[in-house]
Amino acid sequence: MRLTYPHMGEAYIAVKAMFDDLGIESIIPPFSTDSTLRLGAKESPEGICLPFKIMLGNYVKSIEEGADTIVITGSCGPCRFGYYGPLQKLILQDMGYDVDMIIIDPPKEGIAKFINNIRRLSGKTGFKTYKVFMDAYKICEKIDELNQVQYFVRPRTKDKAKVNSIIHNFKSQVLKLKGSREISNMIDKTKEELLSLNIDMDANPIKIGIIGEIYTIIDPFSNLNAEERLGNMGAEIHRSMTIRDWAENNLIKPLRREKPYEMEKRLSKPYLPALIGGHTQQCLGHAVNYALSGYDGLVQIYPMGCMPEIVSRSILPQIEKDYGIPILYLIVDEQTGEAGYQTRLEAFYDYVENRKRRLS
């Protein structure tokens, strides 16, 4: 069995650590590029959302490198994500690829089924699997910490190119490592490299929260590197959802029989008291939380045709009004042009920075 899984931001690092520690060979698809997206878009239903197309492109590239089994998380929520696995398997069959697809539903859909799926995949005892799983979760926590450091350093140093090269180097070098211990050490080393740069501790950059659909805010290819672009302009950004946050709320908390996303549901309740699929409540809850925490602006990113985020989009102007926080709305798909995207980010950055100066 040669496993593969789709790209979703830094998820490949924690998943690689987990499979390495379990002794399972896995093939990480090449980093997503325009050719990945073209490949996926060509075979996908026209109106399907962007993550579906990129993931399909990832699978084809991995299969061409020898993968025969795809692992993907599932969902029974009211949005298209629940159809991703079965539909992608049919498309791959039509393309002549005979691969297995293992869809791991989160524990909230049935804890016994979840544990059995993991055991089936690992072939190890429950205890060993649990330990490896928790080590991978710790990698997710460390990636969040590393990101916090880069978000802090980038707007406060003149050496932005160095920040970018340290992070890009980390993302590619980590592929050569094996297991959670080696990866963990490399994350620590990368953090130290970032902190050794010349940092202006008196700088007071504008703070921008990134909200929206989970895949497009986590995956830099799909959002045209929005975090790096804003950081290079001089903004300190914060990403509302991360792989760690997803794992905590969808895997760890249900296993501990704790309620997920409590803060997000509480703060979004006046605007949307019911689950409608995707991460709408999280998007709205984080928008309110950022406003209450003194952020200067928000950027909502979502794929063209994303049903849950269209609902967020229609509610966010009310939050903008209630809390006096400016929001930029960015829709992404395979037609998104880089120049127009950059111009909108720059215009928003200038607006928010001027506004902050006027108000202070």
Ligand code: SF4
């Ligand atoms: S949340 Fe949006 S982009 Fe993601 S699967 Fe659902 S509809 Fe598609």
